[in-house]
Amino acid sequence: MRMPDLTALLTATAVFTSALAFTAQAGEVHVLNWKGYGADEPWAVEAFEKATGNKVVNDFFNSEQEMLTKIRTNPGLYDVVMINAAFNDQAMAEKLIQPIDTSKLANYADISKDKAGSPMLDHDGKVYGVPWVWGLTALAINEKSFDKPPTSIAEMWDPAHKGRVVIRDDAVEAVQFGAIATGQNINDIKDMDAVKTKLTSLMPQIKTFWSSENDWNQMVASNQIDIGTYWSGSADRAKTHFKLPVSLVIPQEGAVAWLDAFSIPVGSKNVAGAEAFINYMIDPKFYVEWVTKVGAPVSANTKAVEALPEDAFNRKVMGDPEVAKRIQFQAPITDAQREAYLALWQQLKVDVK
């Protein structure tokens, strides 16, 4: 290599490395979350950057396991991470996340007491996760196929819907759904055989296993399905944003509820920025805009929910005390349980082939 080329190359490398070193500096908030899940909305990022002067850098994960691995392998890179409450315990035990000083979050006081005091997020009197939004894995129906919405989970087993039922391709969700259908506690399944028998009898009803919101919406749009498991936020989005004939059904037997929360990883270089970002994420103004423009799950902030119109789905249906009685929040699951659930689910899928 000739000398000038070499120099140019070295300079380029040096510039490149310093650019890399620059990426984790204060003044930036590195956020780790699902893609398309509120925190990366361009209008929200812009509003936050304008208000606080912090620059938001988004990164994404595709599974909770991937999220944990990303924090483990990149200590100091992330400032805010969105962790499902069921995984908060594991992240804390591995010393991946730090306690949060909630006095710095002006909106924290408005978070509903049952969520803010959740034993899944608070350990030894310290807060390791700030509740953000919650939602349900319940049923949704194609309105064209029903005169009046069903009330029971048994509708999924009705021979009239044979070949027009969908369920998500997810072992944990499927097993917990089976637990609800057999009248059991989703976090303490005593009779696994009953769950297996129940799901086995459901399999011949199924058209396909959905994996993304888009799958579900397309099948309804082309009128290929009647009923299936769906997420409450997605059903809301399908109806308000995509104008599809979808409505959510919270069966009398109950539904699986999940709670998503924000945490600050150990080694964050911009804790103040992280606190500001989390406070913005639970702010009523952000929430109302998110619901109106995109569609979202239910905010954990009671003031944010109250800021919605009276007949809004997230306020009227999800805020109904009758609904609150029926739902069961997901608790942490051990790796052994997760693998057992997957083995059961795969066996069911092979048996139906």
Added chain:
Amino acid sequence: MAAQGAVAARSGLRSALPLLAPAYLWLTVAIFLPLSAMVFFSFMTDLPLTGKPWAFTLGNYAAFFSQSLYLTLLLASLRLGLEVTLWCIVIGYPAAYVLAKVLKGRSREAIFLLVILPFWSNGLVRIFSWAMVLREGGILDTALNAVLPFKINIDLMYSYPAVIIGLVHSYVPYMVLTCYLTLQAIDDSLIEAGRSLGASRLQVLKRVIIPLSLPGLVAGAALIFVPVVGSFMEPRILGGRTGTFYGTVIEDQFVAVFNWPLGAALSFILLAVVLVILAVASPVLRRAA
């Protein structure tokens, strides 16, 4: 003489080295190293990058034998591979023959382009277009009902045939291309000689054309069979309830439960099975070549 030959070979290798180096460097960096890492992972209890303690184990390989579902799925995937390969031969071979021996000039170029076209489009786009065609009320259903006097109901989506259709469409160009190359190399005078010596068309096909084009047929079959056995995208999207195959289970281990060690072990078992099949078939292949 022999020594001279060896020297010539060595100097030939030396001058070839600069030409070979980029390819081998690339293969080492992009294929050999990651694959070795995967072999390593497949013997571990947990991934080192998760930060948890790990140890060496044969448990991931034992898992394949302890549960019948993996074997069931592997057999289903092998059957899928065979069926897709067979359909590719049925559809691709005649097309290759027409391209090589019947069509000339412009029309050959045009047909060739149509054969290659699937290669130029993204795999996912192809699968999703099939989804639009195959479903109830889809393009095929609507078109047939518009033409036919009686009402038929075509809903192939989310079924085993849909998986076959999608895979055959993706892989048939390989068969056409490999067969085309060998068919084109057959000297026309051999066919004419056979005909003039009294062989029927069928006899010429059986005794001249097929034997001479067998290497292409075999190469195409191997190119198709191996990836189809491990396919996961087409079964997952088009197969619906019946779309669980060996490849989709491997994908689950990597993506859904983050169990790379088990996923890697399952992949290497598949690799071993495919290699055994090719090894058993190799005497036949060698005779063909």
